[in-house]
Amino acid sequence: MLHFKVCLIGSFGVGKTSLVKRFVSSIYDDRYLTTVGVRVDRRELHARGHEVTLVLWDLAGEDNFTSLSMKHLRGMSGYMLVVDGTRQDSFLTALRLQGEVAAAHPDARFVLLANKSDLREDWEISPEDLDRLEKQGWSAHATSAKTGDGVEAAFQHLADNLVEAAASAVQTA
């Protein structure tokens, strides 16, 4: 049984909480987000032949990391960088946040989720933008928390990635 801490990072209103709700059934109220700054959910799945539990830390949406939200990232195995496809600014914020997070957590695996794919005609992000990132080795997924499109696949992708990382870490240790 493998347990991984996964954080959801991104601007306010990009749909992090909605994505989590798509993926899990929660016991905690949304109020935790505004009070403690985090809400924890969990989802069990299979990845690379292992039973895996993703412990999802849904962080309150912020464009800048405070010391507290930085502390919440501690010990995470991976994270999801969530952007709102209809907002160019959320994309730029995500790129900046990625730089900060990767510097502090170089071993953490991540995926980029371009959310609100159901509103594709309003998108401010071009497919070329995502392609460019893919070329840099990023894993980018178009998702819709509303219809559920791409959500499972994105989480599964991250879970597979985490199991691989854990296995290689054990081998090198």
Place this chain on the structure above:
Amino acid sequence: MADRKPSSAEEYQRLRRILIGRDLDELEMLRARLDEPELRSEETSRILPRAVDLSANSSTQLRRSMQPVVEEGLRTFGRRDPQGFSDVLFPVIGPAVRKAVASSMQALIDGLSRTLEQSFSLKSVQWRLEAIRTGKSYGEIVLLRSALFRVEQAFLIHRDTGILIEHRTTDPAMARDAGLVSSMLTAIRDFVLDSFKVASGDELETVQFGELSIWIQGGPRALLACAVRGSAPTSLREVMQENLERIHFTHYEALEQFRGDVSRFSETRQYLDACMLGRAADSVRSRKVPWKPLLWTAALLLAGFAYWSWFDAQRWNTFLSRLSSQPGITVTESRRSFWGGTYRVAGLRDPLALEPASLLEGTGLNPANIVQRWDAHLSLDPTFAMRRALEQLERDLSRTVLRFETGKYVMGNEEDVEDAAAEIRRYLDLAEKTNRVGHIAVVGSADPLGPTDANRELSRRRAEWVRQRLIQMQVPAGALTEEADLSRTALRRRVTFRAFSEPRAGR
């Protein structure tokens, strides 16, 4: 001479080469080895462990030489990496500190044991049996069993990730969401540490919700959290600490290299189970009577009442003793109400004795709260006997009358004056004996015939004459005053006396 004969030195060298030529080569090689640091290091490294072993067994010299080096090394390590240093010490320092604390705790538990040994009940017998069975002291068992608490869940949480490594619970329904609880607890702990200024190294130790509390014990790599219902004794924390230390001791590497695989920690269950202490939940959930505050309040009230009662009795007794010391007053009955504040006193009182109420001054007692009943009696006290004689003489004197003829202010027969003088002297004498000063007013009167002015003059002269006569008859002049009585009822040709006394000044 072409063929020079070789010198003796050269001869010697040749001889030497013939005799020990191979040995010389070896000697040269040995010298080269000694001069080559790389080679020497390699050789020394091979023999060093053996040399250290031999030296350690045969003498203390090596230990003494190494000591400063090791000490300095430890000091540097501690300074440069305090966290690493404390991680190394953690499994050791806990037991050491606890050992010291345990010995002082032992004294406390022993004292408790002695106290509890006196109480005998079915439960105490059970606990005593458990103490014998487990080898713990009776007091320790009582601490763990008698307090109304129960550890309902125990969480072992990986410190950095907040991931639940192992979990035990009394209620299987709670197990499902334990992973979320542990993460949320970690988040809340971070939130508290970040939101409030706390000293570095301080930990969130307890979270309290009414009768449910979460006790958190922190270690370098993992946290142990217990959900406790009811009020647990502080010894629970020692139990938690001890078991967390054991977990660190047995699983330190697994914790350090934790990559999400929790299956490596199944052996930690026994340590969590050791923390699942306390009694069944039913008895814990029942509403507790707050005995402690109640007892304190009762004790305070009792102490307050005791003090008030003592204070009230004190002032009442002051009054009673003042009464008893008064001549002419005999207290036959006195009572103070149970709650204090109201009183009753009864007895005998000579009319000449002091007014009892005047003795209340300075006692703080309210006269309105005192019921008094005094029966009159004549005291045989000598003071009162003389006072009564004095009053009798005053009455006698007031009945003494010296009569004058019409228009005269001199009496022909002075016998009556002499009698009066003797009586007055006796009066003044007695007054002095009772510590009083006697006064005699000599009152002259005249009949209504004739002009008023003349009558007034006649009255005054009659009084004056009698006064002069009395002085001549050894009555002290200071005790005598004269006055003319012009009231209609006194219109007679006479002189009368009014005797009165007052306490001697400065008594």
